[in-house]
Amino acid sequence: MNGLLLKDLLLMRSSVVPMAVLAVIFEVVFARNSPAMMFIIGAALPSSVAGTVFVYDHSSGWNAYAVSSGVDRREIMRCKYVYCMILACVGIAMGLVGVAVNGAVKGGLPDPAELAVGLLIGVSVAIVMGSVICVANTITSPMRARALELILCVGTIMAVTIVSTETADVLGNVPLTVPALMLVASLGVLGVSYSVAQRKFARKDL
Helix, strand or coil: CHHHHHHHHHHHHHHHHHHHHHHHHHHHHHCCCCHHHHHHHHHHHHHHCCHHHHHHHHHHCHHHHHHHCCCCHHHHHHHHHHHHHHHHHHHHHHHHHHHHHHHHHHCCCCCHHHHHHHHHHHHHHHHHHHHHHHHHHHHCCHHHHHHHHHHHHHHHHHHHHHHHHHHHHHHCCCCCHHHHHHHHHHHHHHHHHHHHHHHHHHHCCC
């Protein structure tokens, strides 16, 4: 598994620095001092490049080569999910950097409770986006999956933003229970996505 994961990570390395710089700029300019939006932006950018690995594997015939070489199909798919979760961690780290930079530029860090809410929302979005990308690229071709990823991922971000905003309007501040429930729901999405992707990939004609 380490070799499979290393191959995917090496494909991503050229995008890390420009992606990180772009994420921090977006966070400081567009997030409007909202930790939740900073974490959502941080989660969205790395996840948006995850599909590149699937496109590369498809165009190069990598999966067919790996399976013919004796690599277990379940291990290949498991590696893809680990890769997407690593990207999720990168996104959350970008969100933290954005919060720190924003605090340094505009003065003052957010309230710890507000930061915790933003962190949980960002983690939830990152998990859902990674899950959607993996299963979408398994049930259809990578080229078609790109459109599906865009629609579902943008829809997820909009839904999270609306729920957070409406809850804040009603309750004044988003209580910690709301992002906690989002996190539980995102883990459920991850479980279903992983199960479906494994079954589809096990029968997929490579």
